[in-house]
Amino acid sequence: MSAGSVALVVPEEVGVTFWDLYEVSIPATVFGMPQPDLADPWYELRMCGIRAHGPVDVPGFALRTRYGLDDIVGADTVIVSSVPEEVVEDGEPVPAELVTALRHAYDAGARMVSLCTGAFALAEAGLLDGRRATAHWMHTATLAERYPKVQVDNSVLYVDDGDVLTSAGMTAGLDLCLHLVRRDLGAHVANQLARRMVVPAHRPGGQAQFVDLSVPATDDQGLAPVLEWARARLDQPLTIDDLAQQAMVSPRTFYRRLQQATGTTPLQWLLHQRLARAQSLLETTGLPVEKIAQLSGLGTSNNLRHHFLKQIGISPSDYRNAFPRHLRESLSDT
Template identity: 65%
Template sequence: MTPGSVAFAVINATDMQVCEVYETAITNAVFGDPQPDLADPWYDLKLCAVTADQPPPARGISIRTDHGLADLVAADTVIVPSTPDSVLRGGSLPAEFIEALRAAAAGGARMVSLCTGAFALAEAGLLDGRRATTHWMYTADLAARYPAVDVVESVLYVDEGDLLTSAGMTAGLDLCLHLVRRDLGSAVASQLARRMVVSGHRPGGQAQFVDLSVPDSDADRLALVLDWAAAHLDEPLTVDGLARRAGMSTRTFFRRAQAATGLTPLKWLLNQRVARAQSLLETTDLPIERISAACGFGTANTLRRHFTALLGVTPTDYRTSRSTAPAR
């Protein structure tokens, strides 16, 4: 897929909240800095604001932009950051902003929200009948205020195809990298994440927060074992075996791993294996049988079943659309 234009849509560029500044920074880091050695062309990022050209406030941070709502409507992807605190307390968003969001969606734009930006998409009616999430502190408010939205609690992000929503702070970065993975493939997303020194792939279903009661010593051992498992996906891995390697009972390991990743150990392994298969499909011309063995699926049929169930496309079709490997 061609990256296209990305509109980062804020209400007021001259009076931004701390969370908006953070989300502006991560969005610019992912989409705004060209990466010609990874993909060329890269994304064309524009900061679009309802109030774009006003004197800076007496406090806070001011960002000047020449892009307004017309640029938002024309974008291929629209990203809405956190909404102002006044909106979360029951206030309203500018009518022209809501109309611009509706017009962009009607024009075929991919609509994305970070953190409480989901309230703006919901106000525009774009989330009606769709799954969505937001920061865990506001999921109940989102559900109560917009009952037509199927609010999913405690996940990092939700991908509904043309509508994507994330939880707060670092989950927004996870969603941005997920968009790169969708557009340009897992190999590009992984290399970009490595440059940013962040986790290459946290699946959207992972929990927003971990159980802080996990002792540091257990967390260290668990991290080492999960890293080891990710490097040995071609081997037969069991929960009992990983628990022994971590020096824990199976029950304790299961509980600790689920608290840390938001997934059961077997579900975590499945995600890791599919992610490895994605990378091999994109960057090598290995036959499906070899890839299935390298990822620990055993047979090509097993790989096809899990890959298709998780990503909605067969490995062969995925390779055709994303491969960067030279032809034989």
């Protein structure tokens, strides 16, 4: 499996807000810091600047980059972290040179990605026409009004439409970046990287933007021990009643608390955990698919295949075949 090259388009020679910096730093950290023990080679990152003109009248500072927009053509993945604030707030056009470069990169076969307001650039380039896409909920109404051909979804964390992916703002951009690592290098690598970054290993893109999706740091609701208890017993039948009993609350109360904390229902959470377990076993062991289905709590190989095809898009066997045997053997020894 290959990580490939990533061209990260960043604001340059304009006022860079701290929000811009945050959304630049996320893909720079994920794709720009080598992780040789997880995958070697890691991604090759190019920071490519947008050259804009005009006075700097927003809080922040200016960035200088080694690469320009011409350097995004030929990259395997192109990420637009944001567009100048005046594009969104004042209706000014997306820089024409950026639009042209994005079209050329897409025509050359690049996977196109936007974080937050970067969706405006992809939309201006026509790459979101007829597609479902998202951005930060504060900007989705403007995006939908300005680009009526785009099917704007203001409620999700990110949208994976194959060769074009978009995310909401701030931390949702990290979710999408980890999703890309998961797609490229597998769940084991993505999970280990997330662990190093001290963030949840995976939040499905369909989770809502509007709820607090992380378990509170103080864990006032007592969910963390219950979820760890469940993860240790994924090979066993588990029901909402079992989880509620472990949490010492009613099933209705547990349902409500988990949905508030994670944005998903108990059964959806369990399914996601079982699939994550199956992915890890497929990547790191040579166990038969039937055995993996049992260990992950999905019962039979047919049931495992059904959920894999529905949620991940390929069969368990095809997923396993993406990982060379020597890689599975080395992972199983770690």
